[in-house]
Amino acid sequence: MSIHINAKAGDFAKTVLMPGDPLRAKFIAEEFLQDAVQVTDVRGMLGFTGTYNGKPVSVMGSGMGIPSASIYAKELITEYGVENIIRVGSCGAVGKDIKLRDVVIGMGACTDSNVNRMRFRGYDFAAIADFGLLEKAVASGRKLGVNLQVGNIYSADLFYTPEPEMFDLMEKLNVLGVEMEAAGLYGVAAEFGAKALAICTVSDHIRRGEALSSEDRQTSLREMIQVALDSVAG
């Protein structure tokens, strides 16, 4: 057991899919994994391990925001020997060419969080995805015919931002999606020697005021989950 996870040693697979929402973790375990068993429930942050195409895979919620996600990612890596963490999240978008339901893969993650500067003596650490995981996810998305966008994303500390003018800059600099965990996850992976990737479904378009219904959200998240699972155990 670790401080925030009450699974036993060996309960987690080497690869963990990590949505923000613990109930999305449950949905993935029930709908996509075979023989899934719940392995942790501290604070309701549910985690499960099962198989996909006969290969062991785990899924666990991260909670919202870099501080929460960093705790779980760090403990999974250092206490449970997890090697690959793939965030399967939702994000907002600002770009004209991005549509609801597009699947955005975060090759890099900008942030207003200070966590990676804390790790890097105040300098700018480039928070990037593991190239091998990225390559496999792109290949799996292409094979499935999913509308993929690959590039920079932005991990915000504040969902309700006091700086909406940042959205203009993000559009200008071609930031594809706004979410709240990827830059922290990439920093944790670098610090503790694991591999990480963030994949997000566009759930709302900030400029156009569009948002997926809960039903749409469910269906389009399926595509992203399939991309993630096929890329690690296809």
Ligand SMILES: O=P(O)(O)O[C@H]1O[C@H](CO)[C@@H](O)[C@H]1O
């Ligand atoms: O849908 P998830 O994975 O939680 O991701 C996004 O949704 C939450 C905000 O509503 C934040 O965690 C953000 O990153």
Ligand SMILES: O=c1cc[nH]c(=O)[nH]1
């Ligand atoms: O963090 C998030 C998630 C979805 N949409 C946003 O605008 N931000």
